[in-house]
Amino acid sequence: MQTWSAPLGADRRVRVAITDRHDGDLCVDLDPGELAPRRAALIDRPWLWLRQVHGAEVVVLGPDDPLDEVVGRAADAAVTTRSDVVLAAHSADCATLALWSAEGHVAAVHAGWRGLRSGVIAAAARSMRALGAGALQAYTGPSIGPECYEFGGEELDSMVAAFDDSIIAVTSSGAVGLDVRAVVAIELRRNGIEHVGGSDACTACRGELFWSHRARMDTGRQALLCWIEP
Numbered sequence: 001m002q003t004w005s006a007p008l009g010a011d012r013r014v015r016v017a018i019t020d021r022h023d024g025d026l027c028v029d030l031d032p033g034e035l036a037p038r039r040a041a042l043i044d045r046p047w048l049w050l051r052q053v054h055g056a057e058v059v060v061l062g063p064d065d066p067l068d069e070v071v072g073r074a075a076d077a078a079v080t081t082r083s084d085v086v087l088a089a090h091s092a093d094c095a096t097l098a099l100w101s102a103e104g105h106v107a108a109v110h111a112g113w114r115g116l117r118s119g120v121i122a123a124a125a126r127s128m129r130a131l132g133a134g135a136l137q138a139y140t141g142p143s144i145g146p147e148c149y150e151f152g153g154e155e156l157d158s159m160v161a162a163f164d165d166s167i168i169a170v171t172s173s174g175a176v177g178l179d180v181r182a183v184v185a186i187e188l189r190r191n192g193i194e195h196v197g198g199s200d201a202c203t204a205c206r207g208e209l210f211w212s213h214r215a216r217m218d219t220g221r222q223a224l225l226c227w228i229e230p
C-alpha cells in the first residue's frame with residue numbers, strides 16, 4: 001500500500017492510500033468475513049464502499065447519516081465531510097480518484113470510460129460544491145495505460161465526441177487505443193480541479209502489483225482509499 005497526504009484547513013490532513021496485490025483482494029463481492037479483517041489491517045475505521053455501476057451517481061454521507069444505510073449503494077462516487085470513515089473506490093483497470101477541498105470535503109471516485117462519459121467527476125465535484133467546498137484538488141490511482149488499452153468503434157467515437165481526439169492512443173501492438181488518463185485530465189480541467197499527484201502505474205503492465213481485468217481477466221480489485229485525519 002502506498003500512502004500520500006496533504007494539509008487541509010484547521011490542522012487536518014487528507015490521506016490517500018492505494019492498495020496493491022500484497023494487501024489482498026478487496027473486491028466487494030467477497031465474503032464479508034474475509035473482507036472485514038483485510039480492510040481493518042489496512043485502515044482500521046469503517047469503510048464506505050459502493051457497488052460500482054460505471055455511472056455518475058454520487059452518494060453523500062451526511063453528518064448524521066447512519067453509515068450502514070449508505071454502504072453498498074449502487075453508485076460510483078462517495079462524498080463526505082466526516083472524519084470517522086474511509087471512502088473506498090475499487091478498480092482493476094479503471095481510473096480512481098480522491099478529491100478534496102481545504103474546507104474538509106472528500107470524495108472517492110471510480111471512473112472508467114463509461115463513468116467518465118457520464119460525467120462522474122463533474123457529478124462528484126458538484127456534490128462537494130453544493131456542500132460548500134471551494135477549490136478542489138485531486139490525486140489519481142493506477143489505471144490501465146494507453147499502451148495497453150485497445151479500444152475502438154462506436155465506443156471510441158462517443159468518447160471523442162464527449163472529449164476530443166487527444167484521448168486516442170496507439171497501443172504497443174499498434175492498435176487504436178484509449179488514453180483514460182487523458183480523459184481524466186480533461187475532466188479535471190473542465191471542472192476546475194487541480195491534479196496534484198497520483199500513480200502513473202499501468203495495471204496491465206504491472207501484473208506483479210496490480211489486478212487487471214483487461215490484461216489477465218483478474219477478478220481481484222485494488223482500492224483507492226481517502227479519509228480525513230483531525
Ligand SMILES: [Zn+2]
Binds near residue numbers: 146148203205206
Ligand atoms: Zn501498460
